Amino acid sequence: MQKTLTSFDVATLVIELKGCLIGSRIKNIYQIDGRTVVLKLHLPSQPALSLLMESGKRLHLTSYALAKPKRPPAFCMALRKHIRNGTITEINQYEFERIVIIKVRARQEEFRIVLELFGHGNIILIDSQNFIKQAISFKTMRDRSILRGKLFQQAPPSGKNPMSLKFSDLKELKSLKGFEVIKALSKFLSISGIYAEEILFRAQVDKSKKCELLGKGDLKQIFEALDTMCSYIRTGRFEPCAIIDKNGEWIDVVPVTLKKYSELICEKFKSFNEALDEYYIKTLTKQVETTAAKKVEQQIAKQQRILTEQQTSLEKALRQAKLSREIGDKIYANFHQLQSLLQRIVNEKESGNSWKEACSKIEEEKKNGITPSNYFESLDTKKLILNVSIEDIPFSLKLRSTVQENATKYYNRAKKTEKKAKGAEKAIAETMQRIEDLKRKKAIAVEETSKPFLKKRKKAWYEKFRWFYTSEDLLVVGGKDAGTNEILIKKHAEPGDLVFHADIIGAPFVLIKAEGKTPSDASLHEAAQLAASHSRAWRMKFGAIDVYWVYPEQLSKTPPSKEYLPKGAFSVHGKKNFIKKTLVRLAVGINVKKKPFAIIVGPKEAVRTRTNIYVEIIPGDLPSSKLANRIRQMLKQKAAKNLQEKISKIPLEEIQALIPFGKGRLSNH
Numbered sequence: 086m087q088k089t090l091t092s093f094d095v096a097t098l099v100i101e102l103k104g105c106l107i108g109s110r111i112k113n114i115y116q117i118d119g120r121t122v123v124l125k126l127h128l129p130s131q132p133a134l135s136l137l138m139e140s141g142k143r144l145h146l147t148s149y150a151l152a153k154p155k156r157p158p159a160f161c162m163a164l165r166k167h168i169r170n171g172t173i174t175e176i177n178q179y180e181f182e183r184i185v186i187i188k189v190r191a192r193q194e195e196f197r198i199v200l201e202l203f204g205h206g207n208i209i210l211i212d213s214q215n216f217i218k219q220a221i222s223f224k225t226m227r228d229r230s231i232l233r234g235k236l237f238q239q240a241p242p243s244g245k246n247p248m249s250l251k252f253s254d255l256k257e258l259k260s261l262k263g264f265e266v267i268k269a270l271s272k273f274l275s276i277s278g279i280y281a282e283e284i285l286f287r288a289q290v291d292k293s294k295k296c297e298l299l300g301k302g303d304l305k306q307i308f309e310a311l312d313t314m315c316s317y318i319r320t321g322r323f324e325p326c327a328i329i330d331k332n333g334e335w336i337d338v339v340p341v342t343l344k345k346y347s348e349l350i351c352e353k354f355k356s357f358n359e360a361l362d363e364y365y366i367k368t369l370t371k372q373v374e375t376t377a378a379k380k381v382e383q384q385i386a387k388q389q390r391i392l393t394e395q396q397t398s399l400e401k402a403l404r405q406a407k408l409s410r411e412i413g414d415k416i417y418a419n420f421h422q423l424q425s426l427l428q429r430i431v432n433e434k435e436s437g438n439s440w441k442e443a444c445s446k447i448e449e450e451k452k453n454g455i456t457p458s459n460y461f462e463s464l465d466t467k468k469l470i471l472n473v474s475i476e477d478i479p480f481s482l483k484l485r486s487t488v489q490e491n492a493t494k495y496y497n498r499a500k501k502t503e504k505k506a507k508g509a510e511k512a513i514a515e516t517m518q519r520i521e522d523l524k525r526k527k528a529i530a531v532e533e534t535s536k537p538f539l540k541k542r543k544k545a546w547y548e549k550f551r552w553f554y555t556s557e558d559l560l561v562v563g564g565k566d567a568g569t570n571e572i573l574i575k576k577h578a579e580p581g582d583l584v585f586h587a588d589i590i591g592a593p594f595v596l597i598k599a600e601g602k603t604p605s606d607a608s609l610h611e612a613a614q615l616a617a618s619h620s621r622a623w624r625m626k627f628g629a630i631d632v633y634w635v636y637p638e639q640l641s642k643t644p645p646s647k648e649y650l651p652k653g654a655f656s657v658h659g660k661k662n663f664i665k666k667t668l669v670r671l672a673v674g675i676n677v678k679k680k681p682f683a684i685i686v687g688p689k690e691a692v693r694t695r696t697n698i699y700v701e702i703i704p705g706d707l708p709s710s711k712l713a714n715r716i717r718q719m720l721k722q723k724a725a726k727n728l729q730e731k732i733s734k735i736p737l738e739e740i741q742a743l744i745p746f747g748k749g750r751l752s753n754h
Contacts, residue, residue, distance in 0.1 A: 090278040096318045098177045116161035141206020145361040163219035181246040181275040232457045244275040267292035284310045325357040338364040382528035392516045399509040409499035417491040422457035424488045440466045553687030555608040556694045564593035567653025578637035585616040590629040592620030614688040617667040623745040626704040633661035676701030686689035686743040705750025713740035
């Protein structure tokens, strides 16, 4: 069973999160499923952080990449509307309950995100006037309502706050007559059973002891043990670890070492957030693996049932075919006798006797062992069917058909049934193949799902910019806006590097990181092409434009006399080195050499040194959403079959982000 956070866990998490999230900006918000929300957070000069909140269950930072739905749900859109780009100002635990309140300053208003981690839980967005703006689930309860536009009320306390408890308060335990002390303690305080048990273990008080039997010494020892547990929270002295059993299964994650787990393996972590992140990924992986296996097992069981039915039908068909052919053979082997029997019955009827009288005569002869009367069994006078038996094989003959016609009927029936049996054999072979395929699918599913979730890759500094590697493996980095232009030149341009700019107003700076080398003409043209393609020339649908390059020392933030340099702009001094008629076009490809493979973009000459799976785009009017879809389809067509499915799963927004000015078209399309 998956762990649910306790009030001690929540207290620990809040202390850790306060230390790293206050002042962070909410860059984006994603809703993973009906209960789980991830806040993508940014702090200046710090790696991006992802805070995961699952109502009723968990809260922690995660370093793993989680699949996001293509269309954000309504709750996610509401959060984006109100608090995206907001700043986290406070994170608190409400009393000592399993409730976390995150204050966000956004759009000159203070919002609160209330995460409830008890029962089914909830995530509620509240405005500065304490009115509910949105919630994961709206509901009316006995003691309060969670409805849009209503004043927000906290859930009633589940017990006394142990952090502010006095010894005199603990005496109330004795009034809970009939209760075992472990149940009474967890009910009396806002703590879970596991921490109630730990406190009693440290206090050396029998957990099954009745409350009315508790002495003053017992209460004192319980209070001291409780105070010791609370001191970990007050001082921030945590020892986060995962608890692992002898089979290697993770059974719990705790912020401090518990005596209850002293016999088990304890794997320590730097933070409780990190420990929880690893724990939930492991349990989630196991759940996905089990679900995937069960799903295929159900399909296998269905095919096994079909196979059993098919095999039963085949056996029946083979028996019927064998019997029909055997009857045909018996008819021909006793042709004259059966013909004589048929004729005898017909003659008796034609001579004026009734069917009954005719049968009586035949039966009398049968008693006397006269052939062919001894073959006779019965006569169906309504259908004119003669039932006979030869060598204990019963069968019927039509009176209106000749013996030969009756034999042919059985041979035809045998052929028809044999044909049906062949079809059944083919169907059985196909079903058996499906079962084998499903077994292989199950093995693959288990292998795939048992692989650990991928941790988010730490991005290199240049990935905040536009970038590519030239055909001679030199890094080229380009600004995205005025802010990144400024950072690129001020922070990353070094002596020996080359700075490019399209000869048009409204263009980014592009930097070749020379690393002590002299860039070749090929690298110069490739860097120039990036500068040209992300300039206003793309929007204006130019086919080519002039680009110049200079050294970093030729750039200055000092404007010419009586002029002003806006953010991201620099004045250029000295000679400009022009590359005339630089093409305005880019290639988008898949670098399969990287694992996981990556989308790359740049001039065709640079891209094709790393992959043969690429397409070229040029200025045009097709919106980026449609163009991205076409790019993905073309890349899929050019890729080997084993890569096509992976390419089809590349999020379109990743490709859209590479298209200059949000419009374009495929080259030669």
